Amino acid sequence: MKRLTVLVVMGFSAVASLTACVSAPTGPTVAVMPREGKPFDLFQQEDLYCRNFAANSTKDTSDAALKEGATSAAIGAALGAVAGAVIQGGNHANVGTGAGVGLLGGAAMGAMNSSGKQNQAQAQYNIAYQQCMYSKGNQVPSIR
Template sequence: MNIRICLVPLAAALVTAGCVSMPSGPNVLVLPGTGASFNEFRADDSACRQYAYEYIGGRSAGQAAADAGVRSAVVGTAIGAAVGAAVDGGRGAGVGAGTGLLIGSAAGSGAAEVSGYDAQRRYDHAYVQCMYASGHRVPVSGRYSPSRSDRYRSTPPPPPAGMPPPPPPGVR
């Protein structure tokens, strides 16, 4: 009976830890730069993957997620055991540890997801910066924002070539 009580929180921790699945590489589109061969693109891709990996501390997004989940489960177990021991001595410590593991694992699942997605976002940014700096094309979304000089121009731009001039004022 006592083993069953300990195995239930452990099984719950293992189930929730498997919920986070992060990609192992960039999650963005980059196209070869103008005039770059595919082999040059592949070499730059490899170098930029390594740069991005080192940029986020040498751990993949999946590793960061797993570390955050395990840390939360361990902290929850320790706090639960301490509270349980304070309330009911040795017997309470076991119940508190099991409860803390369950709650810590549930909280760890959310922490793991956030940590993993943050690591992936930082990895993608570093990868895109490196590939762009290497001369490759990085599609971006957004709207055109005219430059400051265009917004404050005092005279309107000239009409396109081939257009007849507007009629003089007062003539229909």
């Protein structure tokens, strides 16, 4: 029983550390250049304006996606722990080990889903940023 408690605590610590890696976009991951002849000071002002625009445009979406990703990691860990315990259920000495392994595996699967949600939020941020910078007359990368 003591081993099960230790494994469960370690598993939930893993879940907490994996979901803590999830964050909202902090800036664009695309390069935008000023049009020829545009003063750099003006370009910097537009960049700041468009970063704020993109952050506000995706705030609700990215917050919901990040919460969903963290929840997915926790649910995946719990289901993994149950599955691990059931698989090892025939041998009572190994139930705790099976639950611990399942817990860690489920947390990893949930973290991968969370990472996908973070990528989706970043893509939406980039689109809003590019739209704004393009409307200001700047050069944005073409998508082919």
